[in-house]
Amino acid sequence: MPDEFPQVQGGGSLIVAWQIKNKNVLVVGGGEVAAGRILSLLNADARVTVVCPSAGLNAEVRYRVSQRQVTHIDRVFLPLDVEPTKNVAMVLTAIDDPIASTRIWKYCKKLKIPANIADVPPECDFYFGSVHRDGPLQIMVSTNGNGPRIAAAIRRRIADMLPQGTGASIAKVGLLRRKLRKKVPGTGTEDIQRRMAWMSRVCDDWEADDLGELDDEDMAELVSHFETSSVPSFEDIRLKSWEKRKAGVVWDWDGSPGFAI
Structure with missing residues (x-):
């Protein structure tokens, strides 16, 4: 019986995609490491505040400040930076001061704010x-x-x-899912399971390159097959959508050897 189940491998961490969009994140420091952390946070649409004396900002962080991509506090860290009224969701430190870093970590632990102390794994609630x-x-x-x-x-x-274009193919899958939910908006368990099962078949049956080639007309044609639970090939979808587009063209011929659409 034990051989039927995966073996536990301790010592790992729980890898999750943390939705930090529009949440307040405090970054202490303004050097190269801080710059990398800040970019990751901005890519996740977080609201970033950088606490660091101006003299400690490197060129990239200084640019972020000048473009108002982050809020800058021109001084060293103070406990008031993480007081409850600030609604800080996460703290990242990247400073060359182990004593100050540990002090910040202890403040965060007391307030139950997740923290990452750069290059000090024991004082990290999460890793990058x-x-x-x-x-x-x-x-x-x-x-x-x-x-x-x-x-x-x-x-x-x-x-x-x-493969090149993998990201674009995934973006098209996301758009197709949204079009499917719009056409079949049911929120019941059966509706959700049907949509998930059909989308799984599309992703399993189609090549990533073909998914990346889908346009709005192709998607509309593909979604129209949901009710019959069928998943036609990319070639069939492209042919059908092309025939529909051709049928909608108005031909205007003036009798000359050439013609115009």
């Missing part, structure tokens, strides 16, 4: 991995704080293996 980004596609490789540079090398190898 090496991320490959292609539109909606994000792939993270984590070594649980053991080897960041190795994680980056593995991430590059994975990215090189992916």
